[in-house]
Amino acid sequence: xxxxxxxxxxxxxxxxxxxxxxxxxxxxxxxxxxxxxxxxxxxxxxxxxxxxxxxxxxxxxxxxxxxxxxxxxxxxxxxxxxxxxxxxxxxxxxxxxxxxxxxxxxxxxxxxxxxxxxxxxxxxxxxxxxxxxxxxxxxxxxxxxxxxxxxxxxxxxxxxxxxxxxxxxxxxxxxxxxxxxxxxxxxxxxxxxxxxxxxxxxxxxxxxxxxxxxxxxxxxxxxxxxxxxxxxxxxxxxxxxxxxxxxxxxxxxxxxxxxxxxxxxxxxxxxxxxxxxxxxxxxxxxxxxxxxxxxxxxxxxxxxxxxxxxxxxxxxxxxxxxxxxxxxxxxxxxxxxxxxxxxxxxxxxxxxxxxxxxxxxxxxxxxxxxxxxxxxxxxxxxxxxxxxxxxxxxxxxxxxxxxxxxxxxxxxxxxxxxxxxxxxxxxxxxxxxxxxxxxxxxxxxxxxxxxxxxxxxxxxxxxxxxxxxxxxxxxxxxxxxxxxx
Amino acid sequence: xxxxxxxxxxxxxxxxxxxxxxxxxxxxxxxxxxxxxxxxxxxxxxxxxxxxxxxxxxxxxxxxxxxxxxxxxxxxxxxxxxxxxxxxxxxxxxxx
Numbered sequence: 001x002x003x004x005x006x007x008x009x010x011x012x013x014x015x016x017x018x019x020x021x022x023x024x025x026x027x028x029x030x031x032x033x034x035x036x037x038x039x040x041x042x043x044x045x046x047x048x049x050x051x052x053x054x055x056x057x058x059x060x061x062x063x064x065x066x067x068x069x070x071x072x073x074x075x076x077x078x079x080x081x082x083x084x085x086x087x088x089x090x091x092x093x094x095x096x097x098x099x100x101x102x103x104x105x106x107x108x109x110x111x112x113x114x115x116x117x118x119x120x121x122x123x124x125x126x127x128x129x130x131x132x133x134x135x136x137x138x139x140x141x142x143x144x145x146x147x148x149x150x151x152x153x154x155x156x157x158x159x160x161x162x163x164x165x166x167x168x169x170x171x172x173x174x175x176x177x178x179x180x181x182x183x184x185x186x187x188x189x190x191x192x193x194x195x196x197x198x199x200x201x202x203x204x205x206x207x208x209x210x211x212x213x214x215x216x217x218x219x220x221x222x223x224x225x226x227x228x229x230x231x232x233x234x235x236x237x238x239x240x241x242x243x244x245x246x247x248x249x250x251x252x253x254x255x256x257x258x259x260x261x262x263x264x265x266x267x268x269x270x271x272x273x274x275x276x277x278x279x280x281x282x283x284x285x286x287x288x289x290x291x292x293x294x295x296x297x298x299x300x301x302x303x304x305x306x307x308x309x310x311x312x313x314x315x316x317x318x319x320x321x322x323x324x325x326x327x328x329x330x331x332x333x334x335x336x337x338x339x340x341x342x343x344x345x346x347x348x349x350x351x352x353x354x355x356x357x358x359x360x361x362x363x364x365x366x367x368x369x370x371x372x373x374x375x376x377x378x379x380x381x382x383x384x385x386x387x388x389x390x391x392x393x394x395x396x397x398x399x400x401x402x403x404x405x406x407x408x409x410x411x412x413x414x415x416x417x418x419x420x421x422x423x424x425x426x427x428x429x430x431x432x433x434x435x436x437x438x439x440x441x442x443x444x445x446x447x448x449x450x451x452x453x454x455x456x457x458x459x460x461x462x463x464x465x466x467x468x469x470x471x472x473x474x475x476x477x478x479x480x481x482x483x484x485x
Numbered sequence: 486x487x488x489x490x491x492x493x494x495x496x497x498x499x500x501x502x503x504x505x506x507x508x509x510x511x512x513x514x515x516x517x518x519x520x521x522x523x524x525x526x527x528x529x530x531x532x533x534x535x536x537x538x539x540x541x542x543x544x545x546x547x548x549x550x551x552x553x554x555x556x557x558x559x560x561x562x563x564x565x566x567x568x569x570x571x572x573x574x575x576x577x578x579x580x581x
Contacts, residue, residue, distance in 0.1 A: 099560035192540040206539045235546040236539065304523040315500060322501070324573050326564035335576045340503040351502055355493070355512055356519060358500040372526050374536030379529070381537055413515055414522060430540040455541065 002026045004478070006071055006165035006219035013060065013070050020060070020070030024053035024114050027072045031116065031163050034481055039138045040148075040158040042077045044117040045084050056112040067222040067246070069112035074164035076155050077118035078125055079210070080199040081105050088201040089121040089133040089151075092321045092345045094328060102199025103234065104168060104210050104227045111226045116164055119154030123347045124318065125175055125203045127151050128419035131410055132349040139406075140183060141479035142445055146403040149179030149419075152213070156183040159213045161481055166223040167213045172204050173306055174398075174423025176211035177435040181398035181448025184477070186220040186465065187213050188434040189426060191456045193238035195224075196231030204313035205236075207306075207427040216475050217436065217466040221245045224458070240456065248459035249466040254288030256464060259391035263299035264422055269400040276439030276447040277397045280468060284395065287467050292391055296383040299425060301376050306424040307417060308360050308373035315357030318350070352413060377428050384429040388454040393464050397422050398435040398448035422450060430455045436465040437474040446474075488517045 002023060003009040012018045028046050035041055049072065056070035075081060078088045080098035082105070087093045101109065108115065122132035130138040130153035138153045140146040141161040148157040152169025156179035159167050169176040171189035180187025188211055195210040202208060210227060214220030225246060230239045260281055265274055285291045323329035323342030330341040346354065360369035387394060400421060409416045426433040431452050438449035449468070453461035469475055493513045497504045504512070558571055567574040 096564055099556050099563060193543075232548055236541075236543060238541065238543075301526060301529070304525050307519060308523055319501075323566055324575055327566070329566035331576075335578050336501065337503075338576060339501045343501055344503045346502070348508075351504070351508070352512060352515060354500045354502065355496050356516055359488075359492075359496050359516065359520075362496065362499060369520075369523065371536065372531065373523075374538060375531040375534040376526055376529060377537040378534050381540065414518060428540070 004162065005215045006222055007216065009071055009165055010067065014065060020053040020056040020114060021050065023070065024049050024072050024116070027116055027163065034161060035163060037139065037144060038141060038157055038161055038163070039136050040119055040154045040161065040163055041074070041117045042087060042120050042135055042154065043085050045081070045115055048084065049114050049116050052114045056114065059112055064112070066111055068108065068226050070114065071165050072114040072116045073108065073223065074116050074119045074155055074158045074167040075105065076121050076152050076167070076169045078121055078170055078201045079104060079168055081115060081118065084118060086118065086201070087135070088125070089123040089135065090346065090350070091134045092327050092343070096326050098199070100199065103196035103231045105199065107227050107229070113226070119152070119158055119167060121154055122151035123350050124201065124314070125151040125170055125172055126314070126349050126353055128174070128178055128416055129409070130154060131406065132347055134347050137406055140403045141481060142184060143403065143443070146405055146445070147182070149182035149399070149403065151175040153179045155213050156180055156185060156187065159183070159215060160185050160479060162478065166219050168223070168227070169211050169213060170200060171209050171211040171427065172207045173310060173427050174420040176213065177398050177423050177433055177448070177450060178420060180213055180435040182403040182446065184437045184446030184474070185213055185215055186217050186434065186436050187211060188220050188224055188458065188462065189432060190224065190228065190458050191238070191430065191432040193236050194432070194456065194458070195227050196229070196234040196237045198231050198233040202317040204310040205317060206313060207310060209427070217462055217469050218246070218249060221249060221462055243459055245459055245462060248463050250463060251467045251470050253284065253464050253467040256289040256393060257391040258284055258289045258291050258464070259294035259387055259394045260291060261294050261296045261299065261387070261394060261396055263296050264396035269397060270402065270441065272441040273397050273400065273402065273447050277449055280438035280449040281395050283468060283471060284464065287471055289464070294387050294391060294394065296387060296425065298376065298379045298383050302380055302425040302428060303417060303421055305373045305376045305380065305428060307356070308369050309377065311353040311357030312360045312370050313357070315354045315361065318354055349413070380425055381429040384425070384431050384454070392453070392460055394452040396450050396452070398450040402441045402443070402445035402447060426452055432456070432458050432461060434461050434465055436469060438468070438472070439474060488513055488520065
C-alpha cells in the first residue's frame, strides 16, 4: 500500500519506511494500470522521474528534507518542462519541446519534487471539461462516463485517482477550482501575480494564474508554498514576501466573518449542490465563524465580461502561432496563406475565441465590446472590495452542478461557459479562491465549496478550508478504480 | 446588431484563420449568440467608470540593463519547422 496523501508520503519518507524511488515506481505502475481508462496524462516522463527520485533519495540520505522532497507530482501540459513535450492540448504545438523550464518547474526541481508527467488540458486552457483537448478527453475518476471538469482536468483527475500526490494547473476563469470541485479534491487559485507565469503558455494574460491541486488542504498548501514567489521575469509577478502558509493552518476560525452572496444561489443551480454548500456554511458557523449575508450585485455580468476580455487577450496571445518558429507548418501559396493554413490546426473552441476576441478588438467595435467589458470589470472588482470591508471570506458553490456527462454540452458553447459562472469573478477581481470537497450528490459525484479571499489572503481561505476539512470526512473518500496490485 | 457572413470572413482574415464554409456558417451562428448574450452589458450606466485592464495594476516595472547569457542558438532553432544558416526559413514576404 502506498501512502494516500502527500503529507503521509512525506512522513513515510522521513521515517525511512519508503524511498522516493519506490514511491515514484509505484505511481508509475499505477499510471500504467489505470491511465488507459482515465486518460489524465498526455506525456509520462518516467525516465526523468526515476532520475529525480534517485537524486531525491540521495539528498535525503545527506540529511536534507522539505515538503516536496522526493514527492511525485504532475504538471499541466501548458507549463514548460525543459526537454519534455509541451502541447497546451493543441495540435499547433505538437512536437514542441521547450528549451527552458517554467519558473514553477524550476521551483519544483529545486525542492526535489518528482515530475511524473504532463497532464491533459482543454486546448490552450479554453474549456471546462477537457473535451477541447486536441488529443483526448480525460475521464472523471468518480464516473468514467463524465468529464473531470477543466481546463486542468488531467491534473485534477490524476490527483483524485492517486496518480500523483499533487499537481499544478492554471486557472484563468475557474480552470482549477471547477475541476477540483468535480473530482472531489482541493484546488487553490492564488491572487493574480502570486505565482510567476514565466514559462507558462499564455491564454489571457490579465487572468491567467498558476494554481495548485492536492487531495487535502495541507497537500495543496505544500505545493502552493513551494511555487509562490516573486520572479522578475514576469512583470506582473508581485514582489511581496511569501508567508508560511502551512503555519497558518491552525484550524481555528472562531470570529472569522464569512459572507454568503445572495447572487450565487440562483436558479439553475443543482438542488443537491445548494443543500451541500449551505450545510458546509452551517458547519463553518458551528466552528465559530460569523455568517453574514452579502451582495455582489454585478455577478450576473461576470460571464459576458469574461467572454469578451479573455478571448480578446487570447486573440492577441495566440497570434504568435504562425508556423515560423515552432510547431508544424502547412505550406500555402504565399506567407499569409501558409500562416492561415497552419492556424487552421487550432481546434474549434480556440478558433471561436480567436474570432470573438478579434471582433471585440476590431475597429468600430472596440468601445462597444472590449472597452465596455473593461469598465464592467471595474464594477465587479469593486463589488469584492466592498464585500471584503464587511467579511474575511466569501463562501459559495464552486460549480452550479456536479460532473456532467461527456458530450452533453459540446454542441452549445454558451451552456459550457455556464460551468464557470461562479468562478470567473475571482479572476476578474483581485481576489483569490479555492474549492474544497463538501459532499456528494445522490449519484456519488463530488460537490465543492468555494471560499474566496481578498487580495493575497490565501492563508485565510486555506485555514478556513482546513478547519472545515478537519471537521468533516469528505476528503477520506476516494473513487473506486480497478487496479491489479 | 447581428453579424453577417461577410463579417465572419473579414474577422477570419484579420485573425489569419482559414475556415471551411461549414465553419463560417457555424461561427456566424455561435458568435451571434454570444454577442447577443453580451448585450446584457448595455443595461449598465458606465459614465465615469474607469476601465480595469489588470486585477492588480502595476506600472513601469523596470530592471537594470545587465547583459546576461541568452538561450543557445541551437536551442532557439530546435523547434523551427524550417531553418537555414542559423535563421528561421520562411517564404519571401516582399516582392522583388
